[in-house]
Amino acid sequence: MKVKDIGEQGLLRRLQKFCPAEIVGDDCAVMATNPNQSLAITTDMLVDGVHFSDRTTGPYYAGWRAAAANLSDLAAMGATPLAVTAALAVAADTAVEWVEEFYRGMTACLQEYHTPIVGGDVVRSPVVTVAITAFGQVECDRTISRSNARSGWAIVATGVHGASRAGLELLLNPEFGQNLTEVDRASLILAHQRPKPRLDVLAVVWEILDSAGEFSIAGMDSSDGLADAIIQICRASGVGAKVDRTQIPIPDIFSEIVSTEKALDWGLYGGEDFELVLFLPITSAQLLVEKIGNAAAIVGTATDSTDIWLTDSSGICPDAILKLDRGFQHF
């Protein structure tokens, strides 16, 4: 049996047997290191030609994105970053400049969040590969898990979805978006190349939850798309959802460059926007959206069914079941 016969999810299921069930399955592993604080840990591996490519993203932005993806996983758990390690496999004829630019990009992103690179490894390989592990600290009673959502809670997307996917399209396809202004074009490309992990959202979340007096929240990041995040949280929490397609925060400019269906597709399945998707009681959700501002939006509600419906409050489209299978599969 080959890996391709069982796919990424099949392989992950088999490998999770080797891990403690209570720890794996969220954006980060969380381990209590003392009575009040836990260590949150996340790791990502990136392979040349699979996860980055000089065709769309030079080494500086490949490094930035790698750092941002890991910090986003920490944010999704409610953790403050402590440090990262970076292990790097390069070929003998890889340009030193490429490697240094990758580190420059990674460091530029990390410095915005005061996070040092504290270690690593450098080895030889025919394929340039990077593995980043990030650790953060989270107070034990402030860990944001996927499995804590309750029926009736509102679903918040902390910002625009689909912009990273549109930026990738601009990089891949010179025919696309020729009617865009330079500013709009640059902004979509930057959404792809230089995403910002939403660690800034955490302070707002704590403030709201503290004044509500209860830790009512579940969440994850939208690295694999908004639809994926909603579905994963619903499954982990044993709830369903109604998601209103008219409320999904997509870039205004989409109406000028893609069809309504494509815009929705990118907003739900585009991925790599690195926003947070948070489920919380409606009053807290409204406060959160107001305080974050920008494109943050309540996109739906958790229900006590197990189905996840895509609805349309404008009444134009019929309801549909939201599925995972537009998501990215590694094999």
Add this chain to the structure above:
Amino acid sequence: MKVKDIGEQGLLRRLQKFCPAEIVGDDCAVMATNPNQSLAITTDMLVDGVHFSDRTTGPYYAGWRAAAANLSDLAAMGATPLAVTAALAVAADTAVEWVEEFYRGMTACLQEYHTPIVGGDVVRSPVVTVAITAFGQVECDRTISRSNARSGWAIVATGVHGASRAGLELLLNPEFGQNLTEVDRASLILAHQRPKPRLDVLAVVWEILDSAGEFSIAGMDSSDGLADAIIQICRASGVGAKVDRTQIPIPDIFSEIVSTEKALDWGLYGGEDFELVLFLPITSAQLLVEKIGNAAAIVGTATDSTDIWLTDSSGICPDAILKLDRGFQHF
């Protein structure tokens, strides 16, 4: 400029500019997480055909060795393991059984030290690649660094050196060691395939240092060879050393299978024995060797010169300067 033009050390030096100078450069990064305890972090990347090969070591032992190497780095800092993460890149036609055997071997080693795999990543790549990050806890006043050695201290090797290299030779070269008994052959092969990180040594070290009343110790592990460890510690501490070639603990059986020169070469430069190399005051060193037993030995003394001499207390060989350049270079 290509990576091969500056080599592994050259690339590492350039990349260390991106890391805080006070943290990098030892077996692990160590970060204080509260007033008494630090987090020790180490990461290794392993590439098919470079760091493991089905020719010498099937997936089970490749997994064991990967885990052992990381736990050995924790032991070298005085840290108790907390957890590891494992990121894995596999090809679509990699056998699922290969991947599961790798995890089985990794878990078998980790379980001996009560260490769970708490997270990971699985991605696609043309070249099977594994990145492991291990975390441990160390009391702030018990961190074993490379840079604390003092002139006059004794140099302890906690066990046999060269056995792993001999085991590799047996696996690579069917002509070699044909006069060995099955038991001796198996024991050398296991030294290569199933090395044991010396976390057991730490309890003995703490007991001795506590009764001595002072934290006088420096050290690292001998993953890159005994000579490398001695030289790295001397450089980091600004001391020299005299190493007595007759005191290096090599397997007794070497006298029957290799020349005296080859035996010394493997003992000094073989690598991957994953023992600890510890510098400490002579009284503590003698106690340590006695309590650990087996092949543990005092192999030399730190001096206030900066040269590192290989001496011969039997008077047969002339003194020579101990050099790094028999060590493994990745590029």
